[in-house]
Amino acid sequence: MVRKKEECGLASRDKRVTLQDVADDAGVSRATASLVVRGSKSIKPSTHKKVIESIEKLGYVYDRVAASFRSQSSSTVGIVITDFENPFYHQMLTKVEDMLYEQQFTFLLGMSSESREKQERVLETMLEHRVCGIILTPVVDTQPTLFNKLRALQIPALLMGREVAGSGADYVGTDYRLGSQLAVRHLVEQGHRRIAYIGGMLPGNTAYQERIDGYCSALQEYGLEVDPKLIIPTPLNREGGIRAIQEVLQLENPPTACFCHNDIIALGVTIGLRLQGFIPGEHMAIVGFDNILETETVEPKLTTVSVFHDQWGVEAARQMLDRIGGLQSDPVKIIIPPKLIVRKSSVCFKGLPNLKA
Amino acid sequence: MVRKKEECGLASRDKRVTLQDVADDAGVSRATASLVVRGSKSIKPSTHKKVIESIEKLGYVYDRVAASFRSQSSSTVGIVITDFENPFYHQMLTKVEDMLYEQQFTFLLGMSSESREKQERVLETMLEHRVCGIILTPVVDTQPTLFNKLRALQIPALLMGREVAGSGADYVGTDYRLGSQLAVRHLVEQGHRRIAYIGGMLPGNTAYQERIDGYCSALQEYGLEVDPKLIIPTPLNREGGIRAIQEVLQLENPPTACFCHNDIIALGVTIGLRLQGFIPGEHMAIVGFDNILETETVEPKLTTVSVFHDQWGVEAARQMLDRIGGLQSDPVKIIIPPKLIVRKSSVCFKGLPNLKA
DNA sequence: CTGAAAGCGCTTACAG
DNA sequence: CTGAAAGCGCTTACAG
Known part of the structure; x- marks a missing residue:
């Protein structure tokens, strides 16, 4: 029996299931399927059900790369730390992860190793990945010019624990x-x-x-x-x-x-x-x-x-989410009071x- | 004086500089500019120089989201750990970050908090972000079915420290x-x-x-x-x-x-x-x-x-890079010998x- | 070595 | 509530 290439098991396995495939299977348009995927309220329950069933049946995986690309938006936050050894980061990262995750954000993690050059390259890579915000523990001799590009691209930045005068970034730290x-x-x-x-x-x-x-x-x-x-x-x-x-x-x-x-x-x-x-x-x-x-x-x-590092994480995530949400204001300084x-x-x-x- | 919208400062600041803009400025085609950006050898040095200058002048930022999308490839690895508190992860992550970074890969970090449900959701999100590989420290009661989708999408997985029988994933651990x-x-x-x-x-x-x-x-x-x-x-x-x-x-x-x-x-x-x-x-x-x-x-x-956790990181990154490079073979078990x-x-x-x- | 054309998988108006 | 069309910014053959 002769098969056309598209019918071969191998060919179809290599091909990603798209929203169009789901729409075809469910008997609706791509736009409708898209609305279902994004949880729109304005879809008839019966239609919703049909689409969900097709998604499960076909093993569809939502393509956030395509979605981000089309909508020119992003749900990825970049976090740059100096190293993993400092226990300071653990509580902070735990809280930040929790809160961003709740809001459906994912994060790219980078490590500067206290090197200014590496910090710069890590940041550039994150911009290339179109992160929608950056949380940064700057290396000790960070220059304010580092933030010029972020400002030009209107990507909010937040500094943790170390201020950089003239950066224009938000700040979370302690006294x-x-x-x-x-x-x-x-x-x-x-x-x-x-x-x-x-x-x-x-x-x-x-x-x-x-x-x-x-x-x-x-x-x-x-x-x-x-x-x-x-x-x-x-x-x-x-x-x-x-x-x-x-x-x-x-x-x-x-x-x-x-x-x-x-x-x-x-x-x-x-x-x-x-x-x-x-x-x-x-x-x-x-x-x-x-x-x-x-x-x-x-x-x-x-x-x-x-100095309540877990609280830093909470405040950093909250402030970053506000900025991503479009909050316009002068840079904010959030100081968590220390306690003996x-x-x-x-x-x-x-x-x-x-x-x- | 009447200005067309495109000429307004504000409008142009909101608009991202594209490769087309760079090509126009340098007086070459978009395809040529693309080759320069990706470091192709087959470009005349003088052309290369012109394009690089335009990039700097315009403040162009390479759009990896668009590039990944077009080429249907990815340079992002997903790493899922159970928590940040365990010092075990620090040496491991440091090495993995180092090695992936050298090879121009970025990583998404997720935390399962030892919850099977969270692990599943984190993994799903990573797939949606089209990671090209997953390094995972599985939660204790992870089922092998978790890996079905990864296999279907042909995304290599590597387990750290805890095996899951029947997962089909590579493994790095100790005896x-x-x-x-x-x-x-x-x-x-x-x-x-x-x-x-x-x-x-x-x-x-x-x-x-x-x-x-x-x-x-x-x-x-x-x-x-x-x-x-x-x-x-x-x-x-x-x-x-x-x-x-x-x-x-x-x-x-x-x-x-x-x-x-x-x-x-x-x-x-x-x-x-x-x-x-x-x-x-x-x-x-x-x-x-x-x-x-x-x-x-x-x-x-x-x-x-x-148990040499830094060595785990090295081996995990090396093996993952091999898989991403297309290495086909049965799952590999890498056992680092312990020492008293x-x-x-x-x-x-x-x-x-x-x-x- | 360079240019013109197609298309990756979505979302976004805009009609119906 | 649903459908048809356009387009995000790149890369990829394919000609020249």
Whole structure:
């Protein structure tokens, strides 16, 4: 028996089922089928049913690429993070995913690895994919010109945690200055007079600068002097904390408390103290920043400043959805207030043993 | 002065610059411009230069949606994970992102939250977006029928860490059975005779079942009996570890060592021991599974089974790229051999103090 | 190496 | 509520 090519099993399997096929099968027009697929209310129930049945029968898969293309719209949001290791992103991404998903949006994820060049290329790729919005944790030295193209294409952008002056983008973050003040005030109230700041110092980056400001101003509130020797720059990871505390312990006149840039560093400080034979908390008070999960399970539990990263995700998604919905306004700054979480690491201090022994 | 609408600033800003605009500006045809954009070798350098200049001048952004649509191809891979909290994913995603990015692929990320229904909907959305491949960590009770549609559409799928019998998908994982054997043998060699297994027991899931098998068979190698009371099911998180060790410590005849389903549970066990006044490692030997970063900074450092999750990412990306490239073959199983990493938590045992005191 | 024409699978007015 | 026609911005043969 001779078959025409279109009737061959192989040929038909290679061919995608289209809305036209569904319409033919259901005995309606393509336009009608399209309305059914998109859940229009103005379709007779009996017609709706027929079309749905044909869709199931034929295994039709809606082609969003074609739909986006035709309507020149998009349901894809681009999210660019610096890396996957930082626990900060997990709560944030979980919330953002949840909320965007609810509204039928999908997201493209990119990673900048703290490289300005990679960030630029990732962003360009996302524009090529016609995302309808971008949520970005900018790398440290991001220039405002990065956002020129986004503005020209009228694609809303939202920055997370790090501001870029002149970007014209919305911003979600916290008041790092206040957070640092809360931490340092608490330590002073606990009786500490010499308090180290352990963390990065990247000039021009607000998230860094504000912490230092808060640290200094809180000390000054109590008439305490800022000793530059107690400001210890270090890489923002566990190792950085371990190395920094070794440095601290060798100072002429060591501090009795450490306020750390983030929890990861504070955990490094905890480890580092043990490595040197000290008891974290008892010999040296410690306060972190972020309130990651590990702060509750480390011994001693870590006092920290919670910045509610899950809330950042909620606000970022909400604001982005508003912008995608067409909201026109000047750039918005959403600041989630930080809160001090007091745990054992800052309230069990017994004094430093003689270091020079 | 009367202007035609097309000449208005506003109208032209709303209109996307197309390849035709670039071609017009450069004085070539659209086909030529298309070749330049896609980096064809068969274009005169002078023509290439003219087109590139026009692209920059006009701020042209390549429209991948249109290109994908026309060529009926795709450069987007879908990745579905169960959640963002598990550190397992971080190394894996980092490698996958890197390698796909090198090859000009982008990825859509979805989260199943261990819900079968959500997993199904996320997958459907990805198909609608015409991904060219799917990398999936399936939820525990995933049915092989989930993959029928993928097969019909000839979209390659790859499973990470959990097999689904009959799925027809490629698989990247480790030998959980061997990993458990390595851990338990080590504990027996250290003199332990009563060794608990703390972790989930989800029947039908190979990643779980294989661990139990390895645990039992290693004990039997040494002629030790398997005591069902020492197999403690618990949620796969820190709290689960904390609660499980409390249970263990109340047993009539408690074990002297715990082999844990993963590092997070082992960290919970460590915390739990301290909470009860015991010294982890000295009073109870502990071995984890995964080799996450935290195992090196906890006190005592955690002995664990490394399964090289970064290597999973490399292999998954490589295999997926092969499939996307058209590789036809039966489903492949890529097994990364596990390795025991001995640290302090399993080699400083001094014996359990009298529990019933 | 370049140009003219067709078409990917939808959505969008516009009639009926 | 339904149908016929146009077109989104590219790529793909096919001639020249």
